[in-house]
Amino acid sequence: MTLQDQLDAFKADFRAGRPPYNAPAWMHPLMDRATNELLASGKAKRALVVGDRAPEFVLSDQNGYVVSSAELLSTGPLIVSFYRGAWCPYSSLEQRALQQALPAFYAFGANLVSISPQNRANSLKAARLNELEFPLLTDPGNEVASAFGLCYVLPAYLIELFLLLKTDLTVINDDGRWTLPMFASYVIAPDSEIIYAAVDADYTRRPEPTEMLPVLAGSRRRW
Numbered sequence: 001m002t003l004q005d006q007l008d009a010f011k012a013d014f015r016a017g018r019p020p021y022n023a024p025a026w027m028h029p030l031m032d033r034a035t036n037e038l039l040a041s042g043k044a045k046r047a048l049v050v051g052d053r054a055p056e057f058v059l060s061d062q063n064g065y066v067v068s069s070a071e072l073l074s075t076g077p078l079i080v081s082f083y084r085g086a087w088c089p090y091s092s093l094e095q096r097a098l099q100q101a102l103p104a105f106y107a108f109g110a111n112l113v114s115i116s117p118q119n120r121a122n123s124l125k126a127a128r129l130n131e132l133e134f135p136l137l138t139d140p141g142n143e144v145a146s147a148f149g150l151c152y153v154l155p156a157y158l159i160e161l162f163l164l165l166k167t168d169l170t171v172i173n174d175d176g177r178w179t180l181p182m183f184a185s186y187v188i189a190p191d192s193e194i195i196y197a198a199v200d201a202d203y204t205r206r207p208e209p210t211e212m213l214p215v216l217a218g219s220r221r222r223w
Contacts (some may be wrong), residue, residue, distance in 0.1 A: 001091065001214060002208055003094060003097040003207075003208050004206065004208070005199050007093055007206060008204075009192060010143075021180040024049075024191065027161060029218070030158065031161070034154070034157075034158045035203070035204075037155065038201040038202075039202060041150075041152075044182055044200060044201040046149050046151035046184070047150050047182065047184065047198050048081060048148050048149055048197065049193065050195050050196065051193065052193075052195055053120065053193060054069070054070050054186065054193070054194050055144065055148065056138075056192070057069045057115075057139075057144045058189045059115065059139060059144065060120060060137065060138055061120075061135035061137050062120055062127045062135070062136045064120065065135075067113060067114075069188075070188065072113070073188065073189075073192065075111065075190075075191045075216050076108075076109035076110055076111065076189070076190060077110045077111075077114075077190060078112075078113070078186055079112040080112075080113055080115060080186045080188060081094070081095075081098060081112070081115070082114075082115050082116070082150055082183065083095065083114055083116050083179075083181070083183060084116060084180050084203060085116045085126075085169075085172060086116075086125060086126035086184075087118075087122075087167055088203065090183075091116070091203075092126070094183070095126065095130060096131075097208070098112060098114065098129065098132075098134070098190060098207075099132050099207050100209075101209040101212075101213075102134060105109070105212070108213070109218035110187070111188055112134045113135045113136075113137050114134065114136050114137065115137045115139045115144060115145065116137075117138070117139050117140070117141070117169075117173040117180065117181070118172050118173055119173060119174040119176060120138050120173055123136040124136075126142070140173075141175045141179070142179045142180070145181035148184065149185070150199065151179050151180070151181055152179065153178060153179050154180065155176045182195070182199055182200065183200050183203055183205075184200075184207055185207065185209075187212050187215050194210055194220050195215055196215040212214060
């Protein structure tokens with residue numbers, strides 16, 4: 001089953017209110033409205049694309065270690081995945097798929113990091129629950145996501161919904177803000193050029209992680 005198959009299956013169960021989700025029907029139009037508005041804004045089209053130079057970043061991972069993009073790029077290409085947080089089931093499914101692809105990434109000499117605004121405690125919990133073996137980096141205030149053109153502010157009606165669902169991003173992210181990154185995957189060459197970019201304002205859609213393998217294979221001559 002592909003990652004998108006898994007995402008679609010979860011979405012169908014969630015919308016149908018099947019246990020253990022039991023999601024009330026009234027909330028789905030609000031979520032759809034927020035997604036459609038973000039899609040219509042064209043923000044995803046203004047994010048960094050192939051050929052752009054990736055910003056450097058230094059962030060802490062789930063274990064408190066400092067991770068530098070420059071240091072990782074000194075050894076080979078770098079895969080960067082932006083996700084919303086462990087509270088999002090779609091994010092968890094994607095992170096598990098990345099974990100499954102990790103040996104193939106390593107075979108091409110690539111490193112992988114995932115970036116979200118959630119605090120370190122939540123990243124550590126996510127790593128343990130999903131059995132992840134790669135760094136989950138905390139991006140305070142979505143500063144790195146903003147540098148990639150991915151950060152957006154949640155509309156007021158969605159904030160109200162999140163609070164009703166007891167998903168307080170100001171606490172989860174520990175930054176007092178109601179911002180999130182759009183889902184995005186990048187492959188960055190050692191010279192910092194972006195050689196693969198997949199950005200989507202619809203958080204229920206994600207490409208298969210293995211789509212990045214041909215990019216890694218075809219670009220070995222760069223390093």
